[in-house]
Structure formats: C-alpha cells, structure tokens
Amino acid sequence: ARYDIDALKRRLNGIRTEDNPALVKQKSRDFFWYSPKLKRQLDHVVADIIVSPVSEAQVLETLSAAHALAIPVTPRGTGTGNYGQAMPLSGGIVLDLSGFNKVTSIEAGRYVAEPGAVLARIDQETRAHSRQEIRLHPSTYHTASVGGFIAGGSGGVGSIKWGGLRDWGNIISLRVATMEGTPRILELQGEDLHKVAHAYGTNGIITQVEMPLGPAYGWVDVILGFGELRAAAEFANALGEQDGLALKNLAVVAAPAPHDYFLRHKKFLPRESHCVMIMVADFAVESMLAFARRFGGSQVLMRSDKLTAEEAKGLPPTFELGWNHTTLRALRVDPSITYLQVLYPFPNQVDLVDKIHARFGDEVTCHLEFVRFDGKITCFGLPLVRFTSEERLEEIMTIHEEMGAPIFNPHRYTLEEGGMKQTDEVQLAFKREADPQGLLNPGKMIAWEDPNYDYRSGKTFLFKALGEAG
Ligand code: FAD
The missing domain is CATH 3.40.462.40 (FAD-linked oxidase, cap domain/gating helix)
Structure with missing residues (x-):
C-alpha cells in the first residue's frame, strides 16, 4: 500500500471514513469526462479513503493526522468540477466536505456558511430569511457547494451584473486551514482572497466562507x-x-x-x-x-x-x-x-x-x-x-x-495549463507557507512540482497573478 491507511483510521476516531472501493471510486471523480483528453488521462485515478469531516475541528484533526502520516489530501465539495480538479492524482485522502454544510449567519448584504453548503440551499435560506439572494452561482446551482465554487469555479449566473469570482467584492472573507503538523486557521480578506480563489484547494482547505447577497427578485x-x-x-x-x-x-x-x-x-x-x-x-x-x-x-x-x-x-x-x-x-x-x-x-x-x-x-x-x-x-x-x-x-x-481570442483550456487538469489561474512568486510563497510538504491536491500546480517551470508566459489569465493583482 502507498500509505498507512490503517494508522490513519486509528487516529481519526469519531470522524466518518469510507473505504468501500465502489464508493471511494465514485467520490474520486468529477465531470472530467466532458473532455475526451482528460477522460483518457484521468479515468484510472482513485483515492485510498474518503474522510468526511463535519466541522472545522474535524478538518483540523484530519489534516494533522494526514500530515503526520504523509498522506495527500484532495478536498472535494460535491465533485461537479470539469477539469479533474477534485481528482486525487496521488491517491490518499479525498476530503469530502459535503456534510460540513450549515449556513451560520445571514445579515443585510452578506452571509456566512460552511464550505459544503450547496448554493441552492443557501439561496433558499437567504430568500426565506430576508428576501436576499446569492449574487453569483454556477449553472450547477442545485448541486455545487460554495467552497467548491470558490476553489474551482470562475463565475456564471449573475456574472452579467457582478462579474466573476476574480472580481473584487464577490468574496468577502474566508477561513482556511493549513496543511501542517499543527494546522493553523488563516483568516483571509482583500488581496489575500486571490491566493485561494480558483486554486483547486492546493494551498489550504476553506472551512468558512463569507459572501455577498443582493435583493431577491422573481x-x-x-x-x-x-x-x-x-x-x-x-x-x-x-x-x-x-x-x-x-x-x-x-x-x-x-x-x-x-x-x-x-x-x-x-x-x-x-x-x-x-x-x-x-x-x-x-x-x-x-x-x-x-x-x-x-x-x-x-x-x-x-x-x-x-x-x-x-x-x-x-x-x-x-x-x-x-x-x-x-x-x-x-x-x-x-x-x-x-x-x-x-x-x-x-x-x-x-x-x-x-x-x-x-x-x-x-x-x-x-x-x-x-x-x-x-x-x-x-x-x-x-x-x-x-x-x-x-x-x-x-x-x-x-x-x-x-485570431485574438484567448483560450482557457478545459482539457488540462493543472492550474497553469487550464489557464485561468497564473502562478507567481506570491502564490508559490503562500503554497510554501500553507502546505510545506506539498500534500494538498498534489499534481495540480506545475510551478510547485517543477521548480524550473517558467510561469511568466504572455498568456491571458482570468484570475490575475498576485504580483500584479493591484
Ligand atoms: P468540486 O468539484 O468538489 O471541487 C472543485 C475544486 O475545489 C477542486 O479542486 C477541489 O479540490 C476544491 N475544493 C472543494 N472544496 C474545497 C474547500 N472547502 N477548500 C479548498 N478547496 C476545495 N463552474 C462555474 O464556475 N460556472 C458555471 O456556470 C459552471 N457550470 C457548470 C455546468 C455543468 C453542467 C458542470 C458539470 C459544471 C459546471 N461548472 C461551472 C463547474 C462546477 O460545477 C462549479 O465550479 C462548482 O461550483 C464546483 O463546486 P463543487 O462543490 O462541485 O466543487
């Protein structure tokens, strides 16, 4: 076996785990098969175990145990991504966040939720609470989680008015757990949000989101x-x-x-x-x-x-x-x-x-x-x-x-080749800080895997590099 999964299970007393091969296979996949190329490349990818924390404390406990045993962790909301983002290339743990899903507060213009909350349910709760609606959601509104949207999505319904996740103000704040012996919680706002948005969970696990609301219309x-x-x-x-x-x-x-x-x-x-x-x-x-x-x-x-x-x-x-x-x-x-x-x-x-x-x-x-x-x-x-x-x-x-129309290639599973997210020295420094062993969603950030990779290309990126994000 690649990893000591029995030792992991012993340490995760009280946190739900699943190693039935059929269920593990099911949760090791997303909608990668839209691409004939990714279908060929990723069809075999499978985790060793699914771990399903339902609180921030359980996320921290899981990360600490995985770090001690050097087991990779690939976060997953509800697995509706299109580029194999949530697929565990190196096996190990799929961290299933779909049960960590409460809306914890709703106020004028904003809400706070746990990462696994499905967008349609958040919208339903905010509409019932105070006739407010979520401003932006992917067309997978009925199935996608808010954490997965922030870490893997880009925009969608609402972008005609509000722009995309790359745009200022569309995320208010995030709590993010680091992958260390004793994981820390980072509270990110403003400039720092760009480190985690559309980073495929390669540099931290989002444990709480604070997002804007608008007036609910029919x-x-x-x-x-x-x-x-x-x-x-x-x-x-x-x-x-x-x-x-x-x-x-x-x-x-x-x-x-x-x-x-x-x-x-x-x-x-x-x-x-x-x-x-x-x-x-x-x-x-x-x-x-x-x-x-x-x-x-x-x-x-x-x-x-x-x-x-x-x-x-x-x-x-x-x-x-x-x-x-x-x-x-x-x-x-x-x-x-x-x-x-x-x-x-x-x-x-x-x-x-x-x-x-x-x-x-x-x-x-x-x-x-x-x-x-x-x-x-x-x-x-x-x-x-x-x-x-x-x-x-x-x-x-x-x-x-x-002809002048930049492509964000949906037939690639790495951040850089997908072309929405540019890596730069700020992004790499944050990866070093939040995941020094490279255990979070390995294989998705080329600049981390290959120190010689030149990320300074002339390509157009949807999410700007942090060095130029101002
Ligand atoms: P997942 O697929 O589970 O995860 C996405 C990425 O985020 C993965 O890299 C995963 O590792 C990471 N991740 C998940 N949770 C966390 C966390 N808590 N912390 C850190 N990292 C995490 N996308 C759009 O942006 N706009 C669209 O309009 C849109 N339409 C779609 C239509 C269809 C039919 C399909 C199949 C997909 C579409 N998508 C779209 C892609 C996808 O559905 C969305 O991006 C969705 O929001 C992803 O959420 P999820 O919970 O399924 O994330």
Whole structure:
C-alpha cells in the first residue's frame, strides 16, 4: 500500500471514513469526462479513503493526522468540477466536505456558511430569511457547494451584473486551514482572497466562507429567436449594457443547437433560430421586450411567466441551458461533442465572434455567455466543438488565440495549463507557507512540482497573478 491507511483510521476516531472501493471510486471523480483528453488521462485515478469531516475541528484533526502520516489530501465539495480538479492524482485522502454544510449567519448584504453548503440551499435560506439572494452561482446551482465554487469555479449566473469570482467584492472573507503538523486557521480578506480563489484547494482547505447577497427578485426566463447569429450577438451585447434592466443571465446559442439539444424546450425553438436566453427580473420583462423590438428580427419564442402549467411541466430554468449545461445537453444527444472556453475581449467582441464562427463553420457552434468584467460588457464563449482528434482540437485552440481570442483550456487538469489561474512568486510563497510538504491536491500546480517551470508566459489569465493583482 502507498500509505498507512490503517494508522490513519486509528487516529481519526469519531470522524466518518469510507473505504468501500465502489464508493471511494465514485467520490474520486468529477465531470472530467466532458473532455475526451482528460477522460483518457484521468479515468484510472482513485483515492485510498474518503474522510468526511463535519466541522472545522474535524478538518483540523484530519489534516494533522494526514500530515503526520504523509498522506495527500484532495478536498472535494460535491465533485461537479470539469477539469479533474477534485481528482486525487496521488491517491490518499479525498476530503469530502459535503456534510460540513450549515449556513451560520445571514445579515443585510452578506452571509456566512460552511464550505459544503450547496448554493441552492443557501439561496433558499437567504430568500426565506430576508428576501436576499446569492449574487453569483454556477449553472450547477442545485448541486455545487460554495467552497467548491470558490476553489474551482470562475463565475456564471449573475456574472452579467457582478462579474466573476476574480472580481473584487464577490468574496468577502474566508477561513482556511493549513496543511501542517499543527494546522493553523488563516483568516483571509482583500488581496489575500486571490491566493485561494480558483486554486483547486492546493494551498489550504476553506472551512468558512463569507459572501455577498443582493435583493431577491422573481426571475423570468425569456428566449428570443433571431434569423442571424450576428443580430443575436449584437442584441445581447446591447442588452447587457442596459443597466436599468435587472438581468441575471444572458446567453446566445447558435442554431441549430437549441432545437437539437435542448430537448425539453425543443417545441418552442424553431431549428433555424439563433437563441438569446435571458433571465430577467419580473418587473423588467416588458421594458426588456420593448428594447428587443428595436432590434430587427427578434421573435419571442418562450417566456416562462406566460406558460400554462402543462407547458411549464418538467422545463428546466434557462440557466440550466447555459454555461456548461449547454455542453452537457449537447453531449447527451451527440457524444462526439466537446467544448472550449474562450474570451472575446472587449471592445471588439461581436466582430471577433463573427469572424471566428465564419472561419470554422459547423465544426464549432457558437455559445456565448455575456458578462461584465471590470465594468465592461463582453462575452465569454463555451463553443461546442465536433471532436475529431486531440491534434485538431489543439489546432482549433491555436487558431482562436491567433485570431485574438484567448483560450482557457478545459482539457488540462493543472492550474497553469487550464489557464485561468497564473502562478507567481506570491502564490508559490503562500503554497510554501500553507502546505510545506506539498500534500494538498498534489499534481495540480506545475510551478510547485517543477521548480524550473517558467510561469511568466504572455498568456491571458482570468484570475490575475498576485504580483500584479493591484
Ligand atoms: P468540486 O468539484 O468538489 O471541487 C472543485 C475544486 O475545489 C477542486 O479542486 C477541489 O479540490 C476544491 N475544493 C472543494 N472544496 C474545497 C474547500 N472547502 N477548500 C479548498 N478547496 C476545495 N463552474 C462555474 O464556475 N460556472 C458555471 O456556470 C459552471 N457550470 C457548470 C455546468 C455543468 C453542467 C458542470 C458539470 C459544471 C459546471 N461548472 C461551472 C463547474 C462546477 O460545477 C462549479 O465550479 C462548482 O461550483 C464546483 O463546486 P463543487 O462543490 O462541485 O466543487
């Protein structure tokens, strides 16, 4: 055996552990299989044991025992990540935080929760408490944990208004446990939050989150159809700039994907329609539709506030047609589909979308998510790619970058190659401080594993390096 798991169990008296191989295998996986490349590379990965602490004290006890026995620890919220982030490359412990999940306080504008709390449940509690809602969530709202979102996610529903997790103010404070003989709790705020956000749990275990809340609205789903993709993208971009219209999500998916892949919505979506999917506050629906009428060719295909009970039955919210749910729905119909993550930088985003899609034809189907980054509306893409070979996939990414659209590669499991998070000397120094033995989620941070790795590339990163984060 690689590690002394029996000794670990003896030390973890009173903390739930699981070593049934089928259950261990299940909790050693996430949604890595969206990528044909990661599927090939990571399919065999499995932990030795699952440890499920339900309090900060139990997390500290587990880390201390693991440190003493030199057993790696890979944290896991609910395992909905897409890049194998929560997969234990070196085996050892998967630290299952899903049972450490209470919302501990709700105040005006903020809440405090344990890391395993599922986003939908937090939202339900804050709405019931004081008509407040979480500002930002991934489309995996119903299943993802808040700790996993902060450590593994980037943004999603709400990003049209609030930006992403990379943006100031979207996380208020975190408590983080270090991996040492006697683990410490660090309380992080401001600049220091960037050390842990989207770091895949490589430099500490989040044991408490404090996050912002906004006023809770009733959200209406509206899908508009356009005859031309360009018109749909131009409209969506202009709509995003209408600050008076409260929006929570704004996406464009090119024909024929909506009709072909959104099976429950199919009856509303003509095959030739390019769709703009909008989550808009109930009080703003009429104004939004009036604004849309100024853009030629828009046609209302569905609005959830006008559906009969019969029509609404079984219909998922539109945010579950967006973000990586678009990919999921496409994959279920056509297993040869995979995807990319693309940034179309402000201010030429609409032209760039047009040029890139003209170049690829139906090998790459356009899917845009509009976001407000640093006060500017632009779009992020999760285009659907007809997969033929890993070589061709690389080529498609290179062409995007050459045309001016940076790729955040979802076919890589390391932080640096995934391209959202840059490592630098500040990040490395924090890793040395919080995890001197390199036992947290090993194999995910190249700059740590390979001292010769040059992290100073000219690449665009979504989360800025800390040295330049000011
Ligand atoms: P996990 O997958 O369990 O973990 C994610 C990472 O965080 C791992 O590296 C893990 O080691 C680490 N981690 C977990 N908990 C902790 C902790 N307490 N302390 C330290 N590290 C920790 N992501 C988005 O950002 N936006 C989207 O819109 C979005 N849409 C998605 C749609 C689909 C269909 C799918 C399958 C995925 C999508 N994702 C999206 C990715 C993922 O669902 C989210 O990022 C989600 O928030 C991850 O939460 P989780 O609890 O599942 O985390």
